Amino acid sequence: MTPLLLPLPLFRLISRVIWRLPGTPARKMAEFSHVESGSGLDMLAATEAATDPLLRRKYFRHALDELKHARMFRERARILADSHGRAHAVLEDTGFIGDHGIRSDRSLVEQLGETEFLAFVWLHELAGAAQFEVYAELLRQDPDSTRMFEEIARDERFHIAYSRAELDRLAKAGAPVRRVVWTTRGRDLWQSWGRFAASFGDRMAAIWLTLLYFGLVAPFAMIARSRERLPGGLLPAEAIDPPGAYARRPG
Numbered sequence: 052m053t054p055l056l057l058p059l060p061l062f063r064l065i066s067r068v069i070w071r072l073p074g075t076p077a078r079k080m081a082e083f084s085h086v087e088s089g090s091g092l093d094m095l096a097a098t099e100a101a102t103d104p105l106l107r108r109k110y111f112r113h114a115l116d117e118l119k120h121a122r123m124f125r126e127r128a129r130i131l132a133d134s135h136g137r138a139h140a141v142l143e144d145t146g147f148i149g150d151h152g153i154r155s156d157r158s159l160v161e162q163l164g165e166t167e168f169l170a171f172v173w174l175h176e177l178a179g180a181a182q183f184e185v186y187a188e189l190l191r192q193d194p195d196s197t198r199m200f201e202e203i204a205r206d207e208r209f210h211i212a213y214s215r216a217e218l219d220r221l222a223k224a225g226a227p228v229r230r231v232v233w234t235t236r237g238r239d240l241w242q243s244w245g246r247f248a249a250s251f252g253d254r255m256a257a258i259w260l261t262l263l264y265f266g267l268v269a270p271f272a273m274i275a276r277s278r279e280r281l282p283g284g285l286l287p288a289e290a291i292d293p294p295g296a297y298a299r300r301p302g
């Protein structure tokens with residue numbers, strides 16, 4: 052869930068609960084490292100595709116920033132992970148970017164075209180900056196993480212400013228920027244909702260299956276096992292008096 056999907060106060064409230072769960076900061080940072088790597092690769096693809104040398108330079112700086120953020124999150128996740136294996140597993144998951152829809156085989160700029168790509172960058176940078184501000188607040192007791200988020204926030208401000216300036220330039224040149232921004236926002240909301248619904252569904256399925264196991268399967272298994280130990284009906288004589296039992300009996 053991101054501020055793209057939720058109003059900021061609700062996002063802050065939910066994050067406050069989630070980030071207190073043991074191992075969550077490390078796991079989240081491990082996940083962010085993959086997201087930032089994916090963004091870095093998309094920005095490199097945009098750098099290759101850009102024809103305007105000034106825009107290419109901005110895309111390239113943006114790509115280097117995102118790859119730097121990926122490294123910062125990875126290092127912080129490693130430090131915070133401690134004994135929480137889940138964060139290490141996320142860090143070592145080489146298929147994370149593809150499996151979580153962060154990137155596909157075709158680059159984002161190739162899929163969207165320049166105007167929509169810039170609208171996407173601007174909206175996501177705005178949402179990311181708001182999101183990281185909330186996390187920095189939640190990790191106030193951890194000065195290293197707070198410093199890291201502050202450094203990232205400085206870079207994000209540049210990403211927001213230049214993508215907005217490029218959209219303004221395109222609007223002045225007659226591109227339908229306002230419509231593209233609304234379309235991109237709508238599609239993002241829809242996709243965020245789909246991701247949230249899928250992960251919520253997975254969690255609910257896990258909870259129901261656990262309840263089903265402990266509420267039905269486990270008690271029936273225990274009853275069946277206890278009945279095995281106390282067989283009813285006619286029993287063979289050896290089951291009651293093993294051979295030679297009377298012979299050993301004194302008297």
Ligand SMILES: [Fe+2]
Binds near residue numbers: 090116117120203
């Ligand atoms: Fe970033």
Ligand SMILES: [Fe+2]
Binds near residue numbers: 117176179206207210
């Ligand atoms: Fe960024």
